[in-house]
Amino acid sequence: MLRITSFLLLILLSGGATASAATAMETALTARRWDEAARLAGESLASAPGDSEARTVRGFARARLGDHAGSLADFLAVLAVETGNARAWHGAGKTLRMLGDLTAGRAANDRALALAPDTADYLVERGVNLFLAHAFAASSEAFERVHALAPGYPGINAYRAELFLYLGDATAARAAAEEGLRREPGYGIHRINLAHAALFAGDLPGAKELYLACADLIDMDGVTPGRDLVPQDFAKMRAAGIEVPHRAEIETLLKKP
Incomplete structure (x- = not known):
């Protein structure tokens, strides 16, 4: 207490x-x-x-x-x-x-x-806290519980996709990102997660196309474009000990001309 x-x-x-x-x-x-x-x-x-x-x-x-x-x-x-x-x-x-x-x-x-x-907000907070503590499996369990209870919870598929990437499951990450896009087509982070999933699945050409398509999309904060969010995501992954394939190449691709 x-x-x-x-x-x-x-x-x-x-x-x-x-x-x-x-x-x-x-x-x-x-x-x-x-x-x-x-x-x-x-x-x-x-x-x-x-x-x-x-x-x-x-x-x-x-x-x-x-x-x-x-x-x-x-x-x-x-x-x-x-x-x-x-x-x-x-x-x-x-x-x-x-x-x-x-x-x-x-x-x-x-x-x-x-x-x-069974309160979704409380489960989401548990998932976020555990994610920051790098307890990724337990964090994913919390978010999956939210998805089961309230599949339309705002942004839940962004959390799910991110955790699947951290757990090494690019296929599940792609499925979560695709569901997120169906439910929240204006939420740019789902497109970024779809690009991440392609990158970690080994589809570099497809990933590049997806990253470029979301480079100028503004996140829900109304400020941050995709070209800035992607390097931030990569930095978090590296801090968690996850090696990002072709990271420098993607970051160079997203820099403003």
């Missing part, structure tokens, strides 16, 4: 947001309007400091805004009085992972999974 003594917890009073305020907060969070979600949650907490939903929403929004210490403090404040709040355990685990503490992050998120074992 996470220790909370290093954080000054707020005194939580009773009360919560109105239904309309709670809906507005959650809508802003779902729409990735982090500033708005944090503001609305803060307004609710000003009048009802014991509103655990508002504090949890603010925790997630703060994490996305880069305020990881504030985010963790919010989640821990909720958990100080609601030890069975799975969403807050998940938020704490995710934030701890962002802070670089994979072990504590995984322990917190596993508490969420113990409370709600």
